[in-house]
Amino acid sequence: MHSTDKRARGRRGVTINLRADHAKRALIDRAAEKVGKNRSEFMLEAACRQATEVLLDQRLFVLDEKAYKRFAKALDAPPAENKRLRRLLASKAPWD
Numbered sequence: 001m002h003s004t005d006k007r008a009r010g011r012r013g014v015t016i017n018l019r020a021d022h023a024k025r026a027l028i029d030r031a032a033e034k035v036g037k038n039r040s041e042f043m044l045e046a047a048c049r050q051a052t053e054v055l056l057d058q059r060l061f062v063l064d065e066k067a068y069k070r071f072a073k074a075l076d077a078p079p080a081e082n083k084r085l086r087r088l089l090a091s092k093a094p095w096d
Contacts, residue, residue: 018043 020028025039032042063071 016044 028043029039032039035042037045
């Protein structure tokens with residue numbers, strides 16, 4: 001493969017292959033059409049949204065003793081002064 005071929009492939013992205021039955025494909029196609037997207041855009045957006053949710057929902061992580069002590073110290077430390085956050089917290093909530 002020439003270097004120009006590699007650059008072109010990088011701009012287009014990589015291929016992700018999936019198999020689905022006809023009913024699922026039709027369901028996805030109908031939903032994609034409703035939001036004005038093609039099947040690939042719809043599926044990639046949905047998969048990325050779910051992947052982000054899964055990664056953000058991770059609650060268990062393991063630290064060695066040294067890293068845990070640094071982590072606990074950071075949690076126990078008072079927060080740094082943040083004028084923008086203080087102003088935000090002092091403002092009235094939009095739903096009030």
